Amino acid sequence: MALLGAIEGGGTKFVVAVADAAHPETVVARESFPTAYAAETMSQIQAFFDQYQDIVAIGISMFGPIDVNPASRTYGYVLATPKRGWSGYNFLGAMTEWRDIPYYWTTDVNGSAWGEFVSGAGQENDNILYLTVGTGIGAGIVANGQLLQGISHPEAGHIMVNKHPMDTYKGHCPFHGDHCLEGVASGPAMAERWGQPANLLDDDSTAWQLEAFYLAQAAVTYTTILRPEKIIFGGGVPHRDVLMSLVRKSFAAQLSDYLPVPNLDDYLVRAGNGDDAGILGSFYLAKTLV
Structure with a gap:
């Protein structure tokens, strides 16, 4: 079964999940953990998704501000943020280096807005x-x-x-x-x-x-x-x-x-x-x- 991945990155916690690609509301697995420093949090994210080899794309809804301009040299980075240990972190780069699949990169509130637009x-x-x-x-x-x-x-x-x-x-x-x-x-x-x-x-x-x-x-x-x-x-x-x-x-x-x-x-x-x-x-x- 083809799977979709989802990452919701918040200032307090991260939520990661996988779902049936044909029916995204059918969640196969889900986990959450407190937001730590960037490298530690990334290790937890990747360890979760390492359990699933059939993921065809991952949507990332990340707390900001983040760089969402594909033409920018810091595209995929977390920019200056009040959250300690995250400013200047190349989040999307770390994910792409880990697994080369398509990623949708946007803000946490954009992800929520889209969720409400589609089914809320x-x-x-x-x-x-x-x-x-x-x-x-x-x-x-x-x-x-x-x-x-x-x-x-x-x-x-x-x-x-x-x-x-x-x-x-x-x-x-x-x-x-x-x-x-x-x-x-x-x-x-x-x-x-x-x-x-x-x-x-x-x-x-x-x-x-x-x-x-x-x-x-x-x-x-x-x-x-x-x-x-x-x-x-x-x-x-x-x-x-x-x-x-x-x-x-x-x-x-x-x-x-x-x-x-x-x-x-x-x-x-x-x-x-x-x-x-x-x-x-x-x-x-x-x-x-x-």
Whole structure:
């Protein structure tokens, strides 16, 4: 049986899997492990895939920023990243040297966006934005049925935001402090600001009001620039049920009826594939190569 491989590389953990090439939803094997330094993590990845000799292509959805320009001398590299031990690592080169098969190389959020586009919350739409809110914040954009990319991939988690009047937190992003979305609304930012991880905060905590304000502000920005049919929220932070209703309420207030948008219950939604969006998207992207 021909197999597809999938790698979802996150700042906290890596997920690797193989599936039936004819039916990517049929997962044959799957494993996850904490993200360590690059060389150690690569050894674990290759050891997993060494068990399977019938892999015809692998989709790689990798935390960024990464170089996705095939004409660049650093194509396939991880670029300057806050994750220690990864900046300047030739990820795609290490995979190609290990096994010479086709690879689809893109960002983790692009992989998740594609997973939602093919079989998740965005499958009936041609224009979606997938926003992951977890260890970091990033967005994958599908425009007219294609992943959006310019000279490189979007880094929409680092858009500048206006601080909430009640927020005195100095920000978590090592590049932008409290000026960007990731700096004030990522999982580590919430934990640092409130003294405990998001999953331990009470539903009536002020933390969720502030988080909703920032995510809604970002959604307004994405709406005015991209005009997507749907904005899909993934990652660990949106697991909390109370958050999405607060985001919709804040979004309506901040957009202030400026543009027509779909019903907000249908427009601002959680990922249909949940935490499997990225690994499924990696399989679907690998399948485009064979």
